[in-house]
Amino acid sequence: xxxxxxxxxxxxxxxxxxxxxxxxxxxxxxxxxxxxxxxxxxxxxxxxxxxxxxxxxxxxxxxxxxxxxxxxxxxxxxxxxxxxxxxxxxxxxxxxxxxxxxxxxxxxxxxxxxxxxxxxxxxxxxxxxxxxxxxxxxxxxxxxxxxxxxxxxxxxxxxxxxxxxxxxxxxx
Amino acid sequence: xxxxxxxxxxxxxxxxxxxxxxxxxxxxxxxxxxxxxxxxxxxxxxxxxxxxxxxxxxxxxxxxxxxxxxxxxxxxxxxxxxxxxxxxxxxxxxxxxxxxxxxxxxxxxxxxxxxxxxxxxxxxxxxxxxxxxxxxxxxxxxxxxxxxxxxxxxxxxxxxxxxxxxxxxxxx
Numbered sequence: 001x002x003x004x005x006x007x008x009x010x011x012x013x014x015x016x017x018x019x020x021x022x023x024x025x026x027x028x029x030x031x032x033x034x035x036x037x038x039x040x041x042x043x044x045x046x047x048x049x050x051x052x053x054x055x056x057x058x059x060x061x062x063x064x065x066x067x068x069x070x071x072x073x074x075x076x077x078x079x080x081x082x083x084x085x086x087x088x089x090x091x092x093x094x095x096x097x098x099x100x101x102x103x104x105x106x107x108x109x110x111x112x113x114x115x116x117x118x119x120x121x122x123x124x125x126x127x128x129x130x131x132x133x134x135x136x137x138x139x140x141x142x143x144x145x146x147x148x149x150x151x152x153x154x155x156x157x158x159x160x161x162x163x164x165x166x167x168x169x170x171x172x
Numbered sequence: 173x174x175x176x177x178x179x180x181x182x183x184x185x186x187x188x189x190x191x192x193x194x195x196x197x198x199x200x201x202x203x204x205x206x207x208x209x210x211x212x213x214x215x216x217x218x219x220x221x222x223x224x225x226x227x228x229x230x231x232x233x234x235x236x237x238x239x240x241x242x243x244x245x246x247x248x249x250x251x252x253x254x255x256x257x258x259x260x261x262x263x264x265x266x267x268x269x270x271x272x273x274x275x276x277x278x279x280x281x282x283x284x285x286x287x288x289x290x291x292x293x294x295x296x297x298x299x300x301x302x303x304x305x306x307x308x309x310x311x312x313x314x315x316x317x318x319x320x321x322x323x324x325x326x327x328x329x330x331x332x333x334x335x336x337x338x339x340x341x342x343x344x
Binding site: 053054055057058061078079080082083084106110111148150 | 208209210247249251253254255256274275278279281286288290292293295296297298299300301302
């Protein structure tokens with residue numbers, strides 16, 4: 001009986017250690033190496049193939065700049081055409097083009113809850129001054145339940161800023 | 173029956189007066205607008221008055237004033253939108269009303285005009301701003317801005333079609 005109890009206790013200890021090792025292994029995932037970029041220049045959103053209302057285009061651009069200034073981790077965020085961007089070291093240029101757009105309806109969302117979703121799909125390209133692509137990503141901005149249609153642009157801006165924050169750093 | 177006739181007559185008078193208000197040209201008189209986002213020095217969703225004259229666009233809200241040279245405006249686009257009749261705190265609280273009253277109230281919406289502008293700051297940086305205003309005012313504001321030196325990518329004849337997107341029927 002005593003031997004059995006010893007065995008079960010040892011088993012428990014081994015189990016706990018195994019779990020700890022697995023957890024530690026999961027935590028030690030290699031972090032992606034961040035690209036050094038002290039400043040970002042945001043270009044106006046392009047929508048050559050998809051017909052996008054002007055208010056969505058402007059709202060995406062403004063939300064993106066605001067989010068990058070708040071949480072992007074860059075020392076400077078420049079707007080398209082800003083002359084000061086030319087002197088910025090490690091400048092990254094962000095170009096976004098709309099690949100899909102479905103304008104929903106706030107009324108439908110509020111009345112039915114399940115219908116009327118607004119969705120914007122954007123292809124984002126981060127490149128350096130010479131035009132060399134550093135990172136590409138497809139981002140989707142959505143508004144499903146609450147808020148006006150323009151809230152989808154905020155969703156897009158938040159997602160893009162997270163990508164920028166995870167892949168670029170001013171200090172590395 | 174008498175009461176019904178009175179109601180019909182009152183509705184007709186109110187409707188015609190609203191129609192007259194909507195068609196009244198703004199001229200140089202300030203127009204009540206809401207800055208949805210993007211105007212330098214003005215918080216999002218700030219209501220105020222917009223006046224155009226002397227080569228600039230003046231926005232005023234209590235102590236806040238923002239002037240923008242109309243020559244710096246690269247694009248003016250008009251559009252349309254709608255908003256809930258009951259909004260703000262009352263609108264939020266209405267969601268907790270029994271028997272789906274909140275959803276029912278969400279059906280009632282008022283139409284709005286939108287004006288979206290793109291302009292350059294002193295450093296050449298591109299900005300965008302979105303305004304909403306009562307129906308009928310957007311075209312007048314656009315006309316005034318163009319007369320004062322602003323530019324547009326959508327000439328007046330195409331303005332309607334520019335605001336129309338493939339899913340614009342679902343907009344509200």
